[in-house]
Amino acid sequence: MKHELRLSGTGGQGLITAGIILAEAALLDGKLAIQSQSYGPEARGGSSKAEVIISDETIHFGKVTCPDTLLVMSQEAANKYTNDLGPNSIVITDSLFVQNVPGFTGKIYALPITHSAKEELGKSLFANIIALGAIVKLTGVVSDASIIEAVLAKVPKGTEEANKKALEIGMSLIK
Amino acid sequence: MSKILLLQGNQAVVEGAIAAGVKFFGGYPITPSTEIAEQLAERLPEVGGKFMQMEDEIAGIGAIVGAALTGKKVMTATSGPGFSLKQEFIGMACSSEIPMVIVDVQRVGPSTGQPTSPSQGEIMQARWGTHGDHWLIALTPASVPECFDLTLRAYALSEKYRVPVILLMDEVIGHMREKIELPDTYADIPQAERKQPTVPPEKFLPYSVDESLVPAMPAFGSGYRWHVTGLVHDETGFPKGTPEATLAAQNRLRAKIENNVDDIVQVENYKMEDAEFAVIAFGGAARTAYESVDMARKEGLKVGLVRPITIWPFAEKQVKELAEKVNGILVHELNCGQYVLEVERVVAGKVPVHLYGKYDNEAATPQELLDEIKKAMANK
Numbered sequence: 001m002k003h004e005l006r007l008s009g010t011g012g013q014g015l016i017t018a019g020i021i022l023a024e025a026a027l028l029d030g031k032l033a034i035q036s037q038s039y040g041p042e043a044r045g046g047s048s049k050a051e052v053i054i055s056d057e058t059i060h061f062g063k064v065t066c067p068d069t070l071l072v073m074s075q076e077a078a079n080k081y082t083n084d085l086g087p088n089s090i091v092i093t094d095s096l097f098v099q100n101v102p103g104f105t106g107k108i109y110a111l112p113i114t115h116s117a118k119e120e121l122g123k124s125l126f127a128n129i130i131a132l133g134a135i136v137k138l139t140g141v142v143s144d145a146s147i148i149e150a151v152l153a154k155v156p157k158g159t160e161e162a163n164k165k166a167l168e169i170g171m172s173l174i175k
Numbered sequence: 176m177s178k179i180l181l182l183q184g185n186q187a188v189v190e191g192a193i194a195a196g197v198k199f200f201g202g203y204p205i206t207p208s209t210e211i212a213e214q215l216a217e218r219l220p221e222v223g224g225k226f227m228q229m230e231d232e233i234a235g236i237g238a239i240v241g242a243a244l245t246g247k248k249v250m251t252a253t254s255g256p257g258f259s260l261k262q263e264f265i266g267m268a269c270s271s272e273i274p275m276v277i278v279d280v281q282r283v284g285p286s287t288g289q290p291t292s293p294s295q296g297e298i299m300q301a302r303w304g305t306h307g308d309h310w311l312i313a314l315t316p317a318s319v320p321e322c323f324d325l326t327l328r329a330y331a332l333s334e335k336y337r338v339p340v341i342l343l344m345d346e347v348i349g350h351m352r353e354k355i356e357l358p359d360t361y362a363d364i365p366q367a368e369r370k371q372p373t374v375p376p377e378k379f380l381p382y383s384v385d386e387s388l389v390p391a392m393p394a395f396g397s398g399y400r401w402h403v404t405g406l407v408h409d410e411t412g413f414p415k416g417t418p419e420a421t422l423a424a425q426n427r428l429r430a431k432i433e434n435n436v437d438d439i440v441q442v443e444n445y446k447m448e449d450a451e452f453a454v455i456a457f458g459g460a461a462r463t464a465y466e467s468v469d470m471a472r473k474e475g476l477k478v479g480l481v482r483p484i485t486i487w488p489f490a491e492k493q494v495k496e497l498a499e500k501v502n503g504i505l506v507h508e509l510n511c512g513q514y515v516l517e518v519e520r521v522v523a524g525k526v527p528v529h530l531y532g533k534y535d536n537e538a539a540t541p542q543e544l545l546d547e548i549k550k551a552m553a554n555k
Contacts, residue, residue: 020352024181027354033181035352039291060465061541062351 009073014128019050133170191326201238232257246394266305347459450479
């Protein structure tokens with residue numbers, strides 16, 4: 001089984017970090033993973049995407065060509081990174097920023113990702129971890145235990161509980 | 176014991192450098208190579224090494240020339256604009272035979288180009304960037320584990336032949352993260368040794384050689400004194416302007432590499448056993464090619480991949496043999512066609528050589544390359 005994921009939005013939203021965490025969780029599950037990214041020369045802002053491919057077998061080509069799962073956290077990313085979606089692609093949007101996904105007729109999970117981060121954790125910077133919770137709950141692409149371990153290994157000391165909570169919030173957004 | 180990590184190609188180069196025994200880095204950070212400088216700044220002090228950010232790329236390689244003369248293994252890392260600036264010192268290192276590794280993580284050029292996008296536009300610059308006839312080695316990894324392995328190999332070759340080695344990476348491999356298994360300690364990793372003089376200091380001739388054609392290189396401060404110059408020099412190390420001295424110096428620099436191509440040149444063959452058509456690709460472009468070959472095989476097409484790991488010296492023998500075996504070759508590289516020129520030279524019309532050059536900021540997808548393979552096969 002091979003699963004291709006793209007996490008897209010604006011530079012500074014933590015999407016590359018989220019991609020790295022997801023790939024590390026896949027390794028913890030004993031699978032193979034490749035993570036790559038594309039961003040502009042800007043330090044902040046500008047469109048940004050992180051891609052992760054998770055598979056049981058050798059992965060040669062490291063870029064996503066037909067995303068099984070797409071996370072969209074800005075309208076600009078929704079316009080720019082969605083032209084290779086298939087009819088069965090799972091699309092998750094941050095309802096605070098994304099109005100529509102042009103040309104996509106499949107199911108869209110419009111979730112209050114950044115809204116929940118601000119409301120329940122007081123900071124929008126937890127949005128990436130909330131999104132990870134939602135992705136894992138929806139796709140099962142990595143195990144719950146591995147995503148928790150990978151998140152805790154990555155985040156700054158002292159923020160473990162808040163990040164664990166962020167994962168739970170993300171999972172609870174998927175009913 | 177070992178550990179499994181998710182690392183970028185650039186990070187694997189850093190670990191390879193530490194494992195190889197590098198003790199000095201001089202450089203100036205530039206995308207997409209910055210992680211190498213950033214992480215060596217942290218790692219080198221941990222192993223008793225020094226990291227020095229210089230005022231620019233020229234000073235960066237100048238600093239490692241000096242550090243290498245003190246007996247240390249040294250590195251600098253850069254991308255296209257910085258690689259251009261470093262060329263003068265690469266020539267000096269060829270002439271005065273100073274071991275060093277220069278990492279070039281290629282991005283789109285010319286000039287500042289596209290800092291965050293992949294390219295393989297420095298294939299010819301890696302060979303001919305500095306002026307004058309000269310001989311050096313360039314290696315190109317195609318995976319994160321191979322970044323570690325080839326960094327070690329770069330030091331082994333650089334010390335053995337006293338020659339600068341260019342680790343010619345690209346943004347695809349430099350920034351990609353994938354699984355790598357690293358030993359918990361590097362204590363058991365064999366360290367490349369620099370040949371030392373067998374005569375006392377007063378009898379030492381710095382550029383006299385045995386049959387290996389590689390002179391011994393004592394460290395500055397060890398009691399052996401010698402003169403280092405980019406001017407043509409004889410075995411005393413001092414400039415000599417005669418035609419005989421010039422010829423002898425150039426012939427030796429050439430022969431110490433060309434006599435050893437079997438030791439230096441590595442090529443990987445993928446699904447080539449029964450292949451009737453070959454793709455040649457390296458570095459990040461090879462990642463596309465493996466998958467395109469798999470797709471072609473599923474359609475019953477007998478296609479294989481030849482992946483040069485050593486870019487320079489050119490894999491002349493291997494490509495010549497390839498031309499005897501297959502009925503067509505497609506070179507895929509992330510530029511307008513550089514490596515293909517050497518392939519054409521060596522194949523010399525024996526079989527058709529096609530080019531799929533990609534130079535639009537993005538690596539080719541496996542499907543795009545497969546379409547080009549089919550087109551090329553139809554044209555023979």
